[in-house]
Amino acid sequence: MKIASRMENLSPSVTMAITALARELKAQGKDILSFSAGEPDFDTPEVIKEAAIKAIKNGHTKYTAVEGTIETKKAIIKKLKTDHGLEYNLDEIIVSNGAKHSLFNLFQCLIEEGDEVIIPAPYWVTYPEQVKYSGGTPVFIETDDSTEFKITAEQLKAAITPKTKVLLLNTPSNPSGAVYTKDELLSLAEVLKGTDILVFTDEMYEKIIYDGNKFTAVASVNEDMFQRTITINGISKAVAMTGWRYGYVATAHKALVKAMTKLQGQVTSNVNSITLQAAVTALDGSADADIEKMRKEFEKRRDVAVQSFNDIKGISCVKPQGAFYLFVNIKEIGGDSMKFCADLLEKEGVAVVPGLAFGTEGYFRFSFATDLATIEEGIKRVKKFVEENYS
Template identity: 80%
Template sequence: MKIAKRMENLSPSVTMAITALGRELKAQGRDILSFSAGEPDFDTPQVIKDAAKKAIDDGHTKYTAVEGTIATKQAIINKLKKDHGLDYELGDIVVSNGAKHSLFNLCQLLIEEGDEVIIPAPYWVTYPEQVKFSDGTPVIIETDDSTEFKITAEQLKAAITPNTRALILNTPSNPTGSVYTKEELIAIGKVLEGTDILVWSDEMYEKIMYEGKEFTSAASVSEDMYQRTITINGISKAVAMTGWRYGYIASPKKDLVKAMIKLQGQVTSNVNSITLQAAVTALDGSADADIEMMRVEFEKRRDVAIEQFNAIKGLSCVKPDGAFYLFVNIKEAYDDSLKFASDLLEEKGVAIVPGDAFGLPGYFRFSFATDLASIEEGIRRIKEFVEK
């Protein structure tokens, strides 16, 4: 069977592959501890599940508008206004089947052969793959521990060419948990002034912030940034709704929004109608106590994991300000992060994701979105492995 040539531009998701391998080994009876998945271990809050059940009982089981119901779009508008002071209209919002779908739509709409998209590394594995699938060219800016894995305005300026179409920002970051401050976003915005470069700002982890630090939405730092920023968000991570598949974009560019609705209408149509109803409850503040409970627990886990990792000779880790990942530096202990991950899984039954998957070898991503006992046991096994 002939497979379309465009598929040659697409690589499998390493994070999903390792997670699947861990599950397979566990099913075979192996003692496996997996820290590879980017998924909260908490259940969806009961208030949201109740809203979904009511939606079924009330007959919300039919097709809806491709871009989402008025109720769910209004909930997004209200949330963005309340949290970030941003003003959007119903015609500025498109709801898709997760943020990954939103990003795919953007790539298909905006990127053609010869177009460049600037992506800071380490990056979420999907970013460069979707750009390449759309015949675009990812332009990677490497970072490291010294800048908390954030690009500087100077690095951005040096990477821009006449072919630059967009910059992808992810704050808080997957895989590092790094968060761009308001001042850093302003500096990035200054570099972009006078250009047609768009900012695709993935803010999926915005509610998972630590030590009282505040999150700043890229679109909120100036009028110029508001006009050029496409905010991408959802409810998967902060509200523990990964399987519900709900992401959205917000942009004042009406032509972009109309084009996205046209594309989605020929591909998936609307998001699951029950999810659309439940999402209103997830966004309107009804689940805020549950979100805070999860955030507090994540912070406790982060603090324990950071202390234990930094006590292992040859490993080091920058304390993240958000998300639920650690990006651990292994350069002193191991010269091959892919082999490190493979050997660790085989010898100690611990699944992590090598930094190579995120465009930065010499590190691994450790998700602390699991119980504290498993975290401590996993790090104990990693310590034994490294010291051996």
């Protein structure tokens, strides 16, 4: 049997692989603390679980519309209007099996051989892989601690070529936790003005924002950006529903939604019918108190983790403004993230993800989506590892 050649250039997810390895080692009886998964440790709020149970009892167990039910799309429309002042119609929304599926559909429907997609680094591991699989070429813009891992208008302008089709923004960012302000987005918008470049904006972590800051949706900064922006979002992170598989796209381009629906209809059909019902409750404000409770706990963990890492000689990290990750700088002690993470797992039983997986060497990603006691013990082990191996 010969595997299709298009699979040769597709790399496996490093984050998934490390998470799986950590679970396997733990199952073998080894003392493993894993900070590799991008998944809240909180349970799905009760009000949402009750909505799902009610859906089952009421017989919502049949096929539904490929692009999502009217009820769930109305909930998305209301949410985007309430939160960001954005107005969409039913035929400008499509629901898919998680945001990763939404992105895949987008790239498949829009990217052709030779098209360039600008991706700020560090980036979520899936972005460049899906671009390449779709025949496109990822073009990376490097960032670091000095700009809090955000690109500048000058960098964007320099990266644009006649082949540029898409700018992909992730705010708040996985893995850095970077959050673009309205002014920063406006400066990027000015560069794009007068071009045909689309903006894909992954806003999955929008509800996980710290220090009293307000999240700015990319599509909301001005009318020009609204027209060119394709928003990808979902309920996995903020509402602790990773396993439910629900992502959505909102765009003013009705033809794009139609194309995505056609593709999805031949691949997966509809999202799980129970999830569709539960998502309405997740989006309509019923779980807002639960979301805020989780956000506050994440903020508390962030503060402890940032302080603890910055107390370790030789490593440092900037304080993220969103999401639940730290992107920890290890350049002072060598910067080989693959070796650092492999040795840390072997010697101290701590699983983190090398920065190289996110396109930025010299760092590792640490997820603080776990309890405070585990975080404190994990960083204590990192401190011991650094002192014994890099002093």
